[in-house]
Amino acid sequence: MSNPQILLKARPAGRPGPEHFEFVESAMPAPGRGEVLLRHRFLSLDPYMRGRMDDTASYAAPVALGGVMEGECVAEVLESQHDGFAPGDWVRGARGWQGFSAAHGSSLVKIPKDGGGVSHSAYLGVLGMPGTTAWVGVTEIGRPKPGDVFVVSAASGAVGGVAGQIARKYGCRVIGIAGGPEKCRYVKDVLGFDDCLDHRGDLPAALDAACPDGIDVYFENVGGPVQEAVLPRMRAFGRIAFCGSVATYNTRPLPPGPNLSILTRRKLTLQGFIVSDHPLAWPVWRERGAAWLRDGSLKFKEDVVEGLQNAPDAFVGLLEGKNFGKLVIKI
Template sequence: MPQNRQIFLESRPQGEARADNFKLVTSETPPLKDGEVLVRHHYLSLDPYMRGRMNDAKSYAAPQPLGQVMQGGTVGEVVESRSAKFKPGDKVVGMGGWQEYAVVSAEQGGLRKVDTAQVPLSHYLGAVGMPGVTAWYGLTQIIQARQGQTVVVSAASGAVGSAVGVLAKQRGCRAVGIAGGPDKCGYVEKELGFDACVDYKQHADAPSLARALKEACPDGIDGYFENVGGLVMDAVMLRMNAFGRVALCGMIAGYDGKPIPMAYPQLILTNRLLVQGFIVSEHMELWPQALQELGTLVGSGKFRPRESVAQGLESAPEAFLGMLKGRNFGKQVVKLV
């Protein structure tokens, strides 16, 4: 069995996460038991939710344990199998964590075979994976986007935000993104096909950003997909239409544990808004439907998701910290093979 390099969570962050919260270790891969498979990971996923799980705080999921492999999504190839369900060479997606190999129970390990003929393997961690399904769920089940409505999404060039806009356009909506910098806004408009993108870095406060959103959303905002919080959410709240719907997916502005004040909570009442948080792993019954639509969009070329690719397991901590600061462009992955 191969030696396995792994990244552990070594310590809890105090405020901002740092590279020394992580530790690179090498361990022996245990021999397979009946019903187990050995997966060599080709890519691992870096996602904002991981920052919240580094804290020892009450949340929707248990904290990431100290002294254990950082948990997260992976795609790779079965290299050895003692299960009739998988054979060597199968491409699979799972939750193998920040390591080069994983020994997984074929029954309880959550492994799923994927077809790479039309969809590149890494996209099963992004557009045709958890981020894509997150976008699909928030848009269809909470925002309930309908033709002619205006949908706004923050972090629009990211793995989730980009899918929200593409799915909204498929439903005949006006899709407006919020992103940081001209390169990201150009990608959102020209490659993803959004109707407009507002650069939040050009605005010092919520009223200024709200004025830009008024220009981009002349008929107001019917649905908002929230990934950021803070000033960005305040600006959107000023442009929401009556009976608008807000899907709360992430609050990256508060992942360091600081409070995120809300400037205009009275607008929830004034505009009779629905504001709903959600965790996509609690809705597994809808994943097949979402993945089918997303796979078709990527496979047909109607959705061309972008990736930021870090090279080698040792690059994962710095790539993760950079993603939290918005340095990535599109879905952030780490290439291991």
């Protein structure tokens, strides 16, 4: 048996395409002492991976040319050299766009064999990194209060959709921003946001109508023109949780940013954050989020693509907003 893998073949100067990836069949890995052999079942595709394709300094090391593309997986244990795991266990944390891996037990988190009432892939989304990111951004940076106007971009996405639902639980009036009427209907009718604005229309005018007295908290996932429309409408002492700016991930060189002098004039708090810097939040969110999933008050949507070989095209589509919900590859 061989190990299918997708490697980084070349570094894109802008938009990635099929020419930047290579599909290969490699030898099966063998687990050493303290390691387990894993069969990957689901692979998470996330916007941050675009930055890992560049050879630039960041919060995480770039993927080496010829190396396996980075990505978190849910996997099944096939063989174990670690006392804490046995064949048949399911885990989150296996790495890479590949079918199998050998990983040290200390890098893995065991998840319920039956999924605990949700799909195993949910541990890559609503109960994984995106859900925990939403929890940290809302509770630790946004610090919402009842009555706050809370705006979140990419509101139908894996992070934004959860962030807005959490803010609603804190008593905020939540306004989402998404691309197209179908996503906006989902954000309002399924996720329960108070309103959702289509950024493909006249977003400044729509924000003025939806938030006539301004915005208290902004959860930023997109950047670009959406950010430019939101910032001037922030209230004094507003808070901005800066999670990402997917609108510019494929742009080289980066465009000039908005006039940030408003941060001083309105005494705003703008904080960028990476969820890996908040390790204590992960178990807290898994417990809280799972409880809300069980009682039906937390909704999520997955966009599942079959086959590891389809990961490159799906990833390119993700960066262009073509997915609807948390994007995962079923291997």
